Amino acid sequence: MGRSPCCEKAHTNKGAWTKEEDQRLIDYIRAHGEGCWRSLPKSAGLLRCGKSCRLRWINYLRPDLKRGNFTEEEDELIIKLHSLLGNKWSLIAGRLPGRTDNEIKNYWNTHIKRKLIGRGVDPQTHRPLKEIAANAVASHLDFRNSSPPSLPVAGISLVNQINNNNTTTTHNCATLKPKTESVEDANCTSSGTTTEEEPPQLPQRQKQQRQEARDQSVLNLELSVGLGPFQAESSRLSPGNTAESKLQQVPFQLFNGTVQSAMVAQAVCLCCHLGFQSNELCRNCQNSNGFFRYCRPLDS
């Protein structure tokens, strides 16, 4: 299909921005505000593509940007948000005031990936690297076409399935959204690469995946995750309360009757899961009906 370019490339500058260009852009936006990026370059006297102006403003010139190194707390929050949202950098950035999606994306690729690998955690799935290798061997497990748990939170869906299959667990969940597996979908599709075989009728499947991803985004936006309101709480972060440490062996019965166990996340309320709350059930994860979005084991 194709579409016309957003600007006449022959008459636009590319590459690094000069101080003068920056100043023109700042002055223009101060005077006229953001918006109408297409016409902005001409109005501001810039030989730049509107998109380029927008990116320069959002990623570099905006006055509310927080420059400087990421803190340890920000690191952990990014990791936890990524485990929930996947490569949804804009959503992650939305939870980190003063940080941009581009900045977080770069930081992820250059620092956090390595950090997680150093911890023995796969940066894409947030599963222990050892477990991934083991799963390759143990792929014969019958989950009746359901997605295997690939993320800490997705583990909850396994707990749900286990409950649905009338096998015993030590968990007692108040309310759980049954659609948690789409977290994984969002995670896989957003990266543009999938590790699983693509089914036929790709466009239809892609549409479905996008819809699921969108639904998940809506769900995720409901979650009370963010540095802001919980900043004071985050100081309570302890190594024993990390997402990784919430993994536990959960026994379940296969359809042939044998009992196996798998590493899944403990079911905890989201704030506890993210380390912003201590062990008590918290109001942050309570929805308007008085139910908790996530729960924790009664025996914890």
Added chain:
DNA sequence: AATGCTGACAACCGCCAGATT
């Protein structure tokens, strides 16, 4: 001092969704 390598990050590109015509 010259060269090559690597990491960090700014910027670009292609695509998509929603709005508008």
Added chain:
DNA sequence: CAATCTGGCGGTTGTCAGCAT
């Protein structure tokens, strides 16, 4: 309802500084 426009997103590339050889 289709075509087009626009803003936005995520992946990728280009550039440069710092370091090692």
